[in-house]
Amino acid sequence: MGRLWRREFGRLATLVAAGALVGWPFSAIPIGIAAGLLFCLAFHLRQLHALHQWLTLRPQEEPPAASGLWGELFDRLYRYQKRQRLTQQRLRATLQRIQESSEAMRDSVVMLDRHGDLEWWNSAAERMLGLKPQLDRGQHITNLLRDPRFVDYFHGRDYREPLTLPSPIDESLILQFQITLYGDDERLVMARDITRLHRLEQMRRDFVANVSHELRTPLTVLAGYLETYTDMAGQLPPRMGRGLSQMKAQTDRMQNLVNDLLLLSRLEIDQGGRDDAPLAMGELLESVQNDAVALSEGRQSIRVEVEESRALFGSEQEIRSTLSNLAFNAVRYAGEGRHIVLRWRPHGEGACLEVEDDGEGIDPVHLPRLTERFYRVDKGRSTATGGTGLGLAIVKHVLLRHDARLEIDSRPGRGATFRCLFPAERLRHTTDNVQPA
Structure with a gap:
């Protein structure tokens, strides 16, 4: 390329010199130089016009014949075009295979842009969701899936767990929705039929x-x-x-x-919510403490700490069952001479109902499965203590009904802490539920 540029500069210098020589006998050297430059400019404009004609009118044909720098430029552009065409062909083929495989899927696949508008979907989405190619493209997804639970799920942007809803066109069809974020805040919505x-x-x-x-x-x-x-x-x-x-x-x-x-x-x-009421958490913790002390028979020290002044809005029977299951598990498995704390404290904007012990602890490998029905860390010891194996499964479902979640923190030899985290929407300001720690 450097050689070509040197040749072009040499050609320009030759034209300028020739123009100067032609104008010298007539005492018009500047005019001769200007004529040489004008000739050079006309040549390059002609080549530029040929390039424009090629790129706009005949891009699929071979480039115009040219020499020097322009010939090299035409050749490079032509090779670049061929590479781009091959790349586009491969991308189109890949996209075609993706669309064909998506069409073959029994699950619905819907692609949304960054605004949540419909871009593309497979035929299963038309059958399950009632999408129409000619009418719905470009529509926002919540204009077509109007169930408030889906709208909250879509705007909540927490897609770790799927959402189960009836089909918008057939309530007997039960669908499980899963949203995945990708690209520039775009979304992929998948819906599978889980009716059976x-x-x-x-x-x-x-x-x-x-x-x-x-x-x-x-x-x-x-x-x-x-x-x-x-x-x-x-x-x-x-x-x-x-x-x-x-x-x-x-x-x-x-x-x-x-x-x-x-x-x-x-x-x-049961969907629950009909027996929700503000709960005096201090009184509730002390009541469960008395039951846990009776179960412990003096083997452990059990105390209550109340650091949150707000009351919890929920079902007293279910929250008592949750706290009792956690407290009784601590009594059964912490070991003799251990300390157990029942605590109600703030947690961010919400609050935390916590049961903590300094017992033997639990191996982290068991933590993901503790809320499964009848799952036992130590089957022999669990049977001996009289547990049913359903306590933490009950806790999990109660918390789901109260918009809360369960966190478990434990290590062997370092005790265990079970935290029930409630959102601020479940709390009520009151002064009659605060008990001394």
Whole structure:
């Protein structure tokens, strides 16, 4: 390239010199130089016009014939065009394969721009969501999916968990929506049909609720007779007395399990909110503390700390169940001689209901699964302590119904802290619920 530039400068100098020589006999050297420069300018304008004609009228053809710097420029532009065309062909082919694969998917795929307007969707989205290619392109997604839960989910920008809703065109069709952010704040909305899974889950819930309900009557009868026979244990042989004691303990355990199953089923089915009221958290913590002290039988030190003056707006029965499950778990698993704290304190703009102990702690590998039904860290010890394995599952569902979440912080040998984090919307300012720490 440097050689070509030197050649162009040499050509310009030659033209200027020739013009000066032509004008010298006539004492018009400046005019001769100007003529040489004008000739050079005309040449370059002609080449520039050829370039313009090529790029605008015949971009697919080969470039005009030229030599020197212009020839090199034409060749480079031509090679660049060929590379660009190949790249565009590959991109179009890739995009075509993506669209074909998306069309083959049974799940709905909808692409939104940074404003939330519809750009593209597959045929499954037309069947599940009722989108129409000629009418809906460019529409905002919330103009078509108007369910308030989807609108809140879309604008909330917290897409870690999917959202389950009925189809906007067929309420018998249950869809699970998942939004993914990509590019320049663009969104990919995917919706899958989970109607069958939803029905199976509903059948499971109904089965558990019905079986649990049916078990209550025979268990009540058994417990009544066992209580009567236990009162007569002095009149029975020692071997039968021991058997009665074990039968009563296992019947009580079965009753607790049935009660927890019924509560969990109600939490899953019932939407809640009808019995919400401002709760005096200090009084509630002290009440649960008394129950935990009775369960502990002096093996642990249990105290209450209230640092938040606002009341929690929620269901007293469900919040009591949550706090009791966490407190009783601490009593069962912290170990003898440990300290347990039931705490109600501020957390950001919201508040935190916290149960903390300095016991043996939990290996972090177990933490993601602690809220699963019947999950046991130590099955032998859990059975011995009388737990049902449903306590933390109940806690999880209660918190979901109260717009809250559960955080667990624990390490082996460093105790465990269970935090129930409530948003500011669930709090009420009052002065009658503050108890001394």
